[in-house]
Amino acid sequence: MKISAKGRYGLAAMTELAENYSAGRPLTTLRISERLGISKIYLEQVFSLLKRAQLVLSMKGSQGGYQLARPPEEITAYDILSAIELTLTETASEAFEKLPALGRAIEKTVYAPLDAAIREALSAATLADLLAETERESHSDTMMFYI
């Protein structure tokens, strides 16, 4: 019941790509890792998952890098986290072989509504939202100096 470091890195890295979306040219993992203050080689593993989920386009070779596969409005936190987290939603139900009715009841009464709620909440947050909020926040950062 926790978003992993990888998940956080994914959200952060994708927001960086969103900020760069109109620029036309890709960002490298090295650049992003430096901005975020995390390991480049670990970030690459995150991108490998994002690539597999077709959320980013990659260019190999010199001057290569990554960019968003779709505009920021069309990529949600759910897209990103379901590409990265193994188990974003439950599926267990094979537990309690001796009491299958109880197992199914837990599935139906607890897990299914929980999954739906998670999916809904995460699908509502787009990269465009994240980027806008980041800019609002960094604004209030700089404003602090002028109070």
Next chain:
Amino acid sequence: MKISAKGRYGLAAMTELAENYSAGRPLTTLRISERLGISKIYLEQVFSLLKRAQLVLSMKGSQGGYQLARPPEEITAYDILSAIELTLTETASEAFEKLPALGRAIEKTVYAPLDAAIREALSAATLADLLAETERESHSDTMMFYI
């Protein structure tokens, strides 16, 4: 982003207690563990957490055991899982020291709505619901023989 075995056991065990609620006398961990087909000693650890959260009353000694501290309508899956799972909701935000605005934006745009959605979904499911659904399900189990 996953409900642990302990969490599942907690939900199942509490549903057993709910079924026994009107009986007046407590159920033992041994009895429950046998019905669920899980280890007694492990289940005891689950009950230690449920006890700490004051969701169950315990009676020591012979003829002792556990029973619900409140009626099944007044105990939710959220109560149970937040007593058992260490991290049911996020709190991280100290990540990304170098980009605090981004950290706060992720917190505000993704984590906070996610936590609220989880809390809401789990609070909507009571032990009474779970019990009713279990009975409905076991009904359809037995009905299978008569088709």
Next chain:
DNA sequence: ATACAAACATATTAAATTGCTATGTTTTAT
């Protein structure tokens, strides 16, 4: 009074997952 059945407590072990590093190979612009 004693024996037993239960909760309660703590330590240990084993397995799985997560976070991260290391060491490459392929590809492509210059």
Next chain:
DNA sequence: ATAAAACATAGCAATTTAATATGTTTGTAT
């Protein structure tokens, strides 16, 4: 050709989770 990048795989260290083992307390019934 060379350098800069993505891409791939293996391995390691730390943490968390699942489970066992070994008790001790406490209350009930005989």
